[in-house]
Amino acid sequence: IDEQNAAAAAVCRGFGYPSGGRYFAAAQGIGGAIYLHRLRCNPNAANLSQCEFIYSTAENPLHWCTHVSDLAVECNATAPADTWQFQLQPINATTLGTSIGRLAARRSTS
Structure with a gap:
């Protein structure tokens, strides 16, 4: 299971997109608080509450990470009526053997 893509798909479905998504490297230096740690999703998760x-x-803070490995999420298909901009930002922590990160979301201004 590609856990980052499973999490990306859960994020997309949670925002009303009919199909999954994928993650990709985001520009570093996004900053801000990190809210999600050790995110793991089943490929069929409907949203992050099922992860x-x-x-x-x-x-x-209950994490030991930085923004050095921030990732963004791209969703498939047409956006829902309320369009959101969001980023799932997992951080690879090799000493923990897991992926940790945060989700940032905001309504699109356009």
Whole structure:
């Protein structure tokens, strides 16, 4: 299972896209708090609530990562009526043997 693409598909389906998506390397330096840690999704997950992750906040960080490996998500098919811009940003932590990251989402202004 390609876990990043499974997570990307869950993100896309959660925002109303009819089919999955894929991840790709994003520009580094996005910054901000990292909210999702150790994100793991089944390929059939309808949204992130059906995935496993540790939720973290800026006030109570539960992760050991940086933005050095930020990733973005691209969804397939036509966007839903409410268009969102979002990025799933997993960070590879080789010492933990897992992938950790965050999801950033905002309504599109166009």
